[in-house]
Amino acid sequence: xxxxxxxxxxxxxxxxxxxxxxxxxxxxxxxxxxxxxxxxxxxxxxxxxxxxxxxxxxxxxxxxxxxxxxxxxxxxxxxxxxxxxxxxxxxxxxxxxxxxxxxxxxxxxxxxxxxxxxxxxxxxxxxxxxxxxxxxxxxxxxxxxxxxxxxxxxxxxxxxxxxxxxxxxxxxxxxxxxxxxxxxxxxxxxxxxxxxxxxxxxxxxxxxxxxxxxxxxxxxxxxxxxxxxxxxxxxxxxxxxxxxxxxxxxxxxxxxxxxxxxxxxxxxxxxxxxxxxxxxx
Ligand code: GLN
Numbered sequence: 001x002x003x004x005x006x007x008x009x010x011x012x013x014x015x016x017x018x019x020x021x022x023x024x025x026x027x028x029x030x031x032x033x034x035x036x037x038x039x040x041x042x043x044x045x046x047x048x049x050x051x052x053x054x055x056x057x058x059x060x061x062x063x064x065x066x067x068x069x070x071x072x073x074x075x076x077x078x079x080x081x082x083x084x085x086x087x088x089x090x091x092x093x094x095x096x097x098x099x100x101x102x103x104x105x106x107x108x109x110x111x112x113x114x115x116x117x118x119x120x121x122x123x124x125x126x127x128x129x130x131x132x133x134x135x136x137x138x139x140x141x142x143x144x145x146x147x148x149x150x151x152x153x154x155x156x157x158x159x160x161x162x163x164x165x166x167x168x169x170x171x172x173x174x175x176x177x178x179x180x181x182x183x184x185x186x187x188x189x190x191x192x193x194x195x196x197x198x199x200x201x202x203x204x205x206x207x208x209x210x211x212x213x214x215x216x217x218x219x220x221x222x223x224x225x226x227x228x229x230x231x232x233x234x235x236x237x238x239x240x241x242x243x244x245x246x247x248x249x250x251x252x253x254x255x256x257x258x259x260x261x262x263x264x265x266x267x268x269x270x271x272x273x274x275x276x277x278x279x280x281x
Pocket of ligand 1: 098100186187188189190202210211212241
């Protein structure tokens with residue numbers, strides 16, 4: 001491996017990666033790859049592009065570039081990803097936390113709660129964030145995947161909430177006990193037809209079961225809302241993330257479950273992203 005500067009490596013790498021994932025995303029990902037490989041900050045990388053890339057750093061950057069050329073998500077390559085201002089461990093076992101889901105967090109935090117449950121927690125990003133933001137709350141996070149629960153446990157540990165978060169292997173409500181004043185979920189909601197059209201980063205590298213329940217994409221909501229009533233404390237709230245075209249259908253399931261104040265909320269891009277409701281007092 002010949003010695004080269006950071007800038008020279010970056011230009012050569014961009015020429016390889018841009019045709020595969022597009023120039024803007026390639027430039028961003030290469031910056032993050034170089035930051036990881038060199039240990040330099042974004043600002044230092046910018047001014048330090050004339051510095052020599054050490055052989056160790058170059059080998060690391062090459063390995064990460066090779067992975068990204070296969071469409072592996074950068075979050076999985078780096079092994080962690082930011083969500084609501086915190087860094088979460090990620091792997092192929094769970095969905096990469098998405099900025100869309102921060103809408104659910106903001107809505108959940110807009111009102112008090114002390115006992116929450118997150119159904120289908122995956123990496124634990126939602127449950128861990130909510131408990132980290134509310135030091136007096138406790139919660140339960142469930143998932144049907146034990147590998148996901150292991151990841152959620154690591155993230156709870158990382159952010160100091162493990163003592164307040166119980167983890168349970170469960171298929172939606174089956175085996176769950178207790179009553180909650182906040183029920184949240186980002187369930188699989190992509191329809192079978194839409195799933196086929198998703199990016200290879202998603203279909204080849206993220207767990208299919210976390211993204212699509214098959215069919216019309218609504219079956220997880222039918223299970224969650226169909227069973228929600230006994231688990232909600234009086235005036236307790238339920239919030240679920242949805243796909244942009246599912247607001248009306250999911251709001252209908254909330255109403256059918258007897259919830260009131262049912263509302264559809266848009267994300268920062270103006271797309272419908274969350275449905276909320278609460279149990280009547
Ligand atoms: N927003 C995700 C995507 O389209 C889907 C998340 C989910 O199904 N819960 O990639």
